[in-house]
Amino acid sequence: MRSYMKKEYTANPVEYIPSNNRQIAIFPTEGGNIDKExxxxxxxxWLKFHDFSxxxxxxxxxxxxDIIKPEHVNRNTYMLDIGCGTGRWTKWMAKRAGFIEAVDPSNAVFAADKLLGKIENVRLTKASIETIPFPDNSFDFAMSIGVLHHIPDTAQAMKDCVKKVKPGGYFxxxxxxxxxxxGWWFKTLYWLSNLIRKPVCLLPAGLKRIVCDILAIVIYMPLVLWVRFLVLIGLRKIAVKMPLSAYNNKSFFVIRNDALDKFGTRLEQRFSKKQVIQxxxxxxxxxxxxxxxxxxxxAIGKKK
Ligand SMILES: C[S@@+](CC[C@H](N)C(=O)[O-])C[C@H]1O[C@@H](n2cnc3c(N)ncnc32)[C@H](O)[C@@H]1O
Known part of the structure; x- marks a missing residue:
């Protein structure tokens, strides 16, 4: 017996657009705390990169x-995925949660519809953090993965997410x-990559994808191959300290997608651990x- 209660929308959608597998309700994405570009x-x-296996x-x-436990997410969990993109994490969570409301203000919701296919315990909604059409204090669990650092006022956006969570629920x-x-080599590489990002993120979509594919080959791959070589000769402890070591076991598809994500986005903010906690x-x-x-x-926290 499942104990979650699915909520109705708190406002009327502007329209419903039929996608391959479901109707998607469209809400306005106005508000001051969003970067529309x-x-x-x-x-x-995401319309190009959604074919995640x-x-x-x-x-x-x-x-x-790694930090999510059954007390956070289980078959009784009514859940919100904020900035769901392709819905890849919605899809993973759908096997573990009760029902998921997945929202994103971009056309990525149509890519998510494809990736999620006929999965029934998910509803997709086109809306932004400021227009999430669900009542406050509704969700047992809300998540926002790789989203808040792309919003002008991250701290305010986090407050707007957490207000949708029930007291005692998790974010x-x-x-x-x-x-x-x-170390210094990471910081230097970041500084250099930021120099490249600034012009690249302004390119038109098609050209940006081509340039980011080239960057995946000339910047990511040499570093990843170096890490793989160190692992191969038994120097794993040194390998994990190298830049981009996290891509050691990742496919070229994931590397291309991350290159586009990192170099193609105009606004990204970075935080210390202390700032995240605050x-x-x-x-x-x-x-x-x-x-x-x-x-x-x-990180995860419990709503007071
Ligand atoms: C890097 S993607 C992450 C997508 C997904 N969470 C993932 O990890 O695969 C960032 C997502 O945040 C969404 N986003 C940007 N601004 C937003 C806002 N103000 N409200 C909600 N989502 C937003 C974008 O449309 C995009 O799909």
Missing amino acids: VVHSFGEE DATIDQIALEYF YCYLYHNLETR MMEDAGLSHIEISPLTPFYH
């Missing part, structure tokens, strides 16, 4: 969800770290746990 660019990105999703999910997020624990506390969370493992930082 970034959202548009993600829509284009279950094996790829399972492999990366192990890293993102999980992944936010880019500011490399505070990394934002989570200010949003009304307690029992905050930050994973000691990559990707940094992914």
Whole structure:
């Protein structure tokens, strides 16, 4: 017997658009705390990169969800995925949660519809954090993975997410770290990659994809192959300290997608562990746990 209660929309959608597998309700994405260029660019990105295999999703999910336990997500969980993109994590969670409301303001919702196929315990909604059409204090669990650092006021966006969670429910997020624990070579590489990102993110979609594919080959692959070589000759301990070591076991598809994600996005912000904890506390969370493992930082907290 499942105990969650699916909520009705709190406002009328502007329209419903039929996609391959479901009707998608469209809500306005106005509001001050959104970068519409970034959202548009993600829509284009995800419409091209949504063919994640279950094996790829399972492999990366192990890293993102190492701190998620059955007390956080189980078959009784009514869940919200904020900024769901292709719905890859919605898909993974759908096997574990009761029902998932997945929202994204971009056209990625149509890619998510394809990836999610006929999965029944998911509803897709086109809306932004400021227009999430569900009542406050509704969800047992909400997550926002790789989203809040692409929003102008990250701390405010986190508060807007957490207000949808019931008291006693959980909020999980992944936010880019500011490399505070990394050595000078990481910081130099980041500085260089930022120099490249600034012009690349302004390119038109098609050209941006081509340039990012080239960057995946000339920047990511040499570093990844170096890491793989170190692992092969038994120097794993040194390999894991190298930049991009997280891609050691990732496919070229994932590397291309991440290159587009990293170099193709206009707005990205980075945070220290202390700042992540502070934002989570200010949003009304307690029992905050930050994973000691990559990707940094992914964290969960309980709503007071
Ligand atoms: C890097 S993608 C992450 C997608 C997905 N969570 C994942 O990890 O695969 C960032 C997503 O955040 C969405 N996004 C950007 N601004 C947003 C906002 N104000 N409200 C909700 N989602 C937003 C984008 O449309 C995009 O799909």
